[in-house]
Amino acid sequence: MNDISPPPRGWLADLHLAAVFLTRLPLPDAGKPPPGGLAAAMRCFPLVGLGLGLxxxxxxMLAATVLPPLPSALLAVLALVLLTGALHEDGLADLADGLGARGGRDRRLEVMRDSRTGAFGVLALLFSVGLRATALAAMPGGWEMLTALAAAAALSRATIPAAMQIMAPARADGLGASAGVPDASVAAHAAGLGLVAAAVCLGLDGALAAACGALLGGLAVVVLARRAIGGYTGDVLGAVQQAAETGVLLAVAAALPRAAG
Incomplete structure (x- = not known):
């Protein structure tokens, strides 16, 4: 099933499909994608992320004109959550509950499928929102907050097809398996677009720091998922994005004061 090659599609069609999948924007219906179509459209994930982050x-940035840094940053994170329908946050919470469950691989996968959120999931969301908001609040100003969030949203979504390249599906069903596996060219396109977006937003030095943050955050989840459940699910991919986004924002927050000095 994962080896099916989708028919060639244009960039606009892939961008539309990626935007419909990743956001809750009132976009025209993309219809049912062909087998492997979503995997191919993942090359556009960073472009959608860039738009969401902006x-x-x-x-x-607008909130920062009248509010202190932390409330402004929290509103920025809230806007991102609303635009995406908490798609990736839901995956992070489910994976955290699965990792915290007692038992083997099958038990963890069972817990991850439970729609209820447990203590580990709640804590994961608290840390995700808290770390992202405090990192954004540490930015020197509203413009830096905007560019950092745009770079983070783009780069973190570029890690999703990369993670699917180095892991196998943990289940034979579910979104992680049914989406298909993006080939190396899709992962390369996504990585390239994510890095270009980061460089435009942050400059070369900032993009390097951001890329390191995304890599460390995403790889941490990959290692945990491979050990705990043997591969990826849709929840794992959501957690990869969240960890990468958090890693980018922390790295940029650490690098900006040095650059300013």
């Missing part, structure tokens, strides 16, 4: 960052 929109959320603009909300935070």
């Amino acid at each position: 929109a959320a960052g603009l909300a935070g």
Whole structure:
């Protein structure tokens, strides 16, 4: 099933499908994608992420004109959550509950499928929102908040097809398996677009720091998922994005004061 090669599609069609999948924006229905179509459209994930980050960052930037840094940053994160329908946050919470469950691989996968959120999931969300918001609040100003969030949203979504390249599906069913596996060219396109977006937003030095943060955050989840459940699910991929986004924002927050000095 994962080896099916989708028919060639244009960039606009892939961008539309990626935006419909990743956001809750009122976009025209993309219809049922062909087998492997979503995997191929993942090359556009960073572009969608860039747009989401710019929109959320603009909300935070506007809020910063009348509010202190932390409330402004929290509103920026809230805007991102609303735009995506908490798609990736839901995956992070489910994976955290699975990792915290007692038992073997099958038990962890069973817990991850439970729609209820447990203590580990709640704590994971608290740390995700808290770390992202405090990192954004540490930015020197509203413009830096906007560019950092745009870079983080783009780069973190570029890690999703990369993670699927180095892991196997943990289940034979579910979104992680049914989406298909993006080939190396899709992962390369996504990585390239994510890095270009980061470089435009942050400059070369900032993009390097951001890339290191995304890599460390994403790899941490990959290692945990491979050990705990043997591969990826849709929840794992959501957690990869969240960890990578958090890693980018922390790295940029650490690098900006040095660059300013």
